Amino acid sequence: MDLSPLFLSLKVAFVATILTAITGLGFAILMARARFPGKSLVEALLTLPLALPPSSVGYYLLVIMGRNGPLGWLGWLFTWKAAVLASWIVALPLMFRTAKAALESVDISLEMVARTLGKPPWRAFVDVTLPLAGRGILAGVILSFARALGEFGATLMVAGNIPGKTRTIPLAIYTATQINRMDIASFWVIVTAALAYAFILAVNKLQEK
Amino acid sequence: MKPILVAHFSKKLGDFSLNVNLELGKEVLVLFGPSGSGKTSILRCISGLLTPDQGLIELNGQVLFSSDGKRVKANVPVHLRQIGFVFQDYALFPHMTVAQNILYGCKDRKKGKELLSILMEKMRLKGLEGHYPHQLSGGQKQRVAIARALMAEPKLLLLDEPFSALDRPVRRKLQSDLLRLQEELAIPVVLVTHDLEDAFAMGHKLAVVNDGKIEQIGEKEEVFRHPRTRAVARFIGARNILEGKVVGKDEGAVHIEWMGLVLEAPPQEVTVGSDVVFCIRPEDVMIVRPDRPVREGIKENLLTGVIVREIHRGNHYSLFFKATSVETGRDYDFEISIPVHAYWRLDLKVGKEVMVSLKKSALHIIPEP
Numbered sequence: 001m002d003l004s005p006l007f008l009s010l011k012v013a014f015v016a017t018i019l020t021a022i023t024g025l026g027f028a029i030l031m032a033r034a035r036f037p038g039k040s041l042v043e044a045l046l047t048l049p050l051a052l053p054p055s056s057v058g059y060y061l062l063v064i065m066g067r068n069g070p071l072g073w074l075g076w077l078f079t080w081k082a083a084v085l086a087s088w089i090v091a092l093p094l095m096f097r098t099a100k101a102a103l104e105s106v107d108i109s110l111e112m113v114a115r116t117l118g119k120p121p122w123r124a125f126v127d128v129t130l131p132l133a134g135r136g137i138l139a140g141v142i143l144s145f146a147r148a149l150g151e152f153g154a155t156l157m158v159a160g161n162i163p164g165k166t167r168t169i170p171l172a173i174y175t176a177t178q179i180n181r182m183d184i185a186s187f188w189v190i191v192t193a194a195l196a197y198a199f200i201l202a203v204n205k206l207q208e209k
Numbered sequence: 210m211k212p213i214l215v216a217h218f219s220k221k222l223g224d225f226s227l228n229v230n231l232e233l234g235k236e237v238l239v240l241f242g243p244s245g246s247g248k249t250s251i252l253r254c255i256s257g258l259l260t261p262d263q264g265l266i267e268l269n270g271q272v273l274f275s276s277d278g279k280r281v282k283a284n285v286p287v288h289l290r291q292i293g294f295v296f297q298d299y300a301l302f303p304h305m306t307v308a309q310n311i312l313y314g315c316k317d318r319k320k321g322k323e324l325l326s327i328l329m330e331k332m333r334l335k336g337l338e339g340h341y342p343h344q345l346s347g348g349q350k351q352r353v354a355i356a357r358a359l360m361a362e363p364k365l366l367l368l369d370e371p372f373s374a375l376d377r378p379v380r381r382k383l384q385s386d387l388l389r390l391q392e393e394l395a396i397p398v399v400l401v402t403h404d405l406e407d408a409f410a411m412g413h414k415l416a417v418v419n420d421g422k423i424e425q426i427g428e429k430e431e432v433f434r435h436p437r438t439r440a441v442a443r444f445i446g447a448r449n450i451l452e453g454k455v456v457g458k459d460e461g462a463v464h465i466e467w468m469g470l471v472l473e474a475p476p477q478e479v480t481v482g483s484d485v486v487f488c489i490r491p492e493d494v495m496i497v498r499p500d501r502p503v504r505e506g507i508k509e510n511l512l513t514g515v516i517v518r519e520i521h522r523g524n525h526y527s528l529f530f531k532a533t534s535v536e537t538g539r540d541y542d543f544e545i546s547i548p549v550h551a552y553w554r555l556d557l558k559v560g561k562e563v564m565v566s567l568k569k570s571a572l573h574i575i576p577e578p
Contacts, residue, residue, distance in 0.1 A: 107300065109296050109298070109300045110300050110302060112258055112287075112296075112300070113294065113296060113300045113357075114302075114313070115258075115286075115287040115288045116256055116258075116287055116290075116293060116358070116361075117288075117293075117314030117357065117358070117361045118288050118289075119288055119313075120286070120288050124288075127313075128302055131304050132303065132304055
């Protein structure tokens, strides 16, 4: 049996999660701390992929990465890199919102005290707020990984369904049912269910006090 | 003596504004006032956590903040001000042990270890080094918070309601430890409280804060004895605040007419014929012993009346006295505070007729009512 969808899914999800974790945390810090005009609009924009059908996210990516699009020169369309971009965009709101909530749950007076003890604002943030928000941030990372692993709609649009190249587990399930190979489909369904269940257990564990 | 802390500033905060003028040497200043009067905001402005609109803040001659309202000429960031700040809820770092918390602001690791054991000893925290904040009692948390602030060797220590969450024995002990520590360190301390007893116990100097403004600042005794405004008199517990008219004065006394009675107060700058507000603390209303001749010092301002109500407050009684020698139309005229032993010795009870003296030396005319 061809196990390439498993390794491909893990590779895509892993790279996408790194991207999501860095950018999502960055936006979370910005949105939790900075004040600027139009902040609520930016915040809504960052959450948008959560509410949009993944296929319309895929459509936008297709336009951007298409031959005449601004990122067309990269030539990433229908490669695993396009799947990474799709997973990144779709998982970003989860990471951003979880991390922001975690940062905001830390009492701001702790950072103030750290500053009165001689630490510049960034040190106070790194020493106090970041570690205290750590579990929440990690929960965001795991959720992002799970979301990236399950990405289907946008990936299908921009990466296609090329066996061994861009066929991830969700695509493999879809393909198997199309050709009536329920044995293959149910194998992948069990694999994804087990992974997803493990992730949810881990997130719950992190979020309990 | 040149002051160490100089703070003259103002700041608009929502619908009220802070207006601060204070100078402080190596002593404890208590900012005393009701909740919401802006005491905490004053501390935040001094520490740099809030930026005043205009004014000047200096510590040991170094300008920390200066602005004429248009242009900020100096504003030293919080972490360079060397001002210790102990928050009301302690704000201990929950992910660090007691030792890690205290060492956080330490600049010199080697010296820090030494200082840590001294502070643990002095703040009665020995043996708790490895504990986490959630394993500590309220009093211990407060001690850790103070030790942590002192580790950074501040030039000024700010304490926001340091005793409000502690029960009485814990509070008393901490108060005496703090006073001793302040003497050893010889740094100015500004302490915020809304509790009159704490203010009495802790301050060398007292500032009464009301509506964002320092109504009066001075030596503790002076403020307690001679409130300058009606609000100050009320906050410091003068209790008996009365209105009268100056009918005469000589080098020995000011004569005030109150309800057809002429009372004597110590000499003060007043105009004869003007209306005045005057006050007397409940512990300065003396109950005259009927079995003895009235002694010197309380022979002025005598009134007869009845005790109409009493409240036992533990170590003293609050008695409510209604004068029968004058008709005021109120349900009681004076509140009297009397120690429990005196209450028993005088065989007092509700309904009993007594003679009281409004002790002349304690009768104070409020200059700016």
